[in-house]
Amino acid sequence: MKHLLFFAISAITICCSNASTNIPVKDSVVGAQAEQQKKVPLFVQALLDAYPESLKGFDGDSLIFADGTKMLYDDGRERTWQQKLESCDIEDMAFWDYTDTVLPFRDPGRIRCEAFFRKMYGNTAAEVRNRARTITWCPKLCGQKLLVSTVNHVDRQLQKVSDELDRHPEWKAYLKSAGTFNWRIVAGTQRLSPHSFAFAIDIGVGKSSYWRWDNKGATESDNIKYRNAMLLQIVQIFEKHGFIWGGRWYHYDTMHFEYRPELIRLMELKIEN
Ligand SMILES: [Zn+2]
The missing domain is CATH 3.30.1380 (Muramoyl-pentapeptide Carboxypeptidase; domain 2)
Structure with missing residues (x-):
């Protein structure tokens, strides 16, 4: 039974992936959604998972808060780590991985986007x-x-x-x-x-x-x-x-x-x- 289920899922997957390469309207929408899904950066996904009551989505550029207001995720500016500590965008907060090894000049979590926390x-x-x-x-x-x-x-x-x-x-x-x-x-x-x-x-x-x-x-x-x-x-x-x-x-x-x-x-x- 397990095998049957596995093959059934495989068949659906193959069917969907074929459909997205053809261009019927409905399938192209599915393809566009999949594309959009792909573009969600991992840290945005982490934020959405971590704060489900404060955040309701991502429009490709900005996080969308529960009240509908938006905040730019990545302002595109290059900053040194010292500058990130002073002022940063939301993306910068993930600059250092939160691991159990303390590494020189890495303070995971110390880079905080003040506007983001003020908002919440x-x-x-x-x-x-x-x-x-x-x-x-x-x-x-x-x-x-x-x-x-x-x-x-x-x-x-x-x-x-x-x-x-x-x-x-x-x-x-x-x-x-x-x-x-x-x-x-x-x-x-x-x-x-x-x-x-x-x-x-x-x-x-x-x-x-x-x-x-x-x-x-x-x-x-x-x-x-x-x-x-x-x-x-x-x-x-x-x-x-x-x-x-x-x-x-x-x-x-x-x-x-x-x-x-x-x-x-x-x-x-x-x-x-
Ligand atoms: Zn303290």
């Missing part, structure tokens, strides 16, 4: 706050009240992380949070911190390492030494629920996690394709 999470502190709610972080081990965005269900995802971590009293020293929502500029830059959008959380300050603290006076272009004391089991629980970890950056920030499921989805799509 809120354009001002008040707007972000209005779209956020309070969750109880690790009720048994920490019991902290944290404000987290409800956009893209970040609150639910962080609650799932919290539920899992709360079963591990042996990790308690790593779990206390130093905060989630904080509308502010990153020190020494012009860019908004991801904490501005209430989709990021810092935990385990006493166990954490930060590239600027450990490499005094270093700039982003300098060679630096990597350090980490965060437990990888904790990291894996965050990643399972769509959060990336700042410890996977050359410019590491090991207490930091943020909800960026598109970067994790992109790696899955790269393996599938």
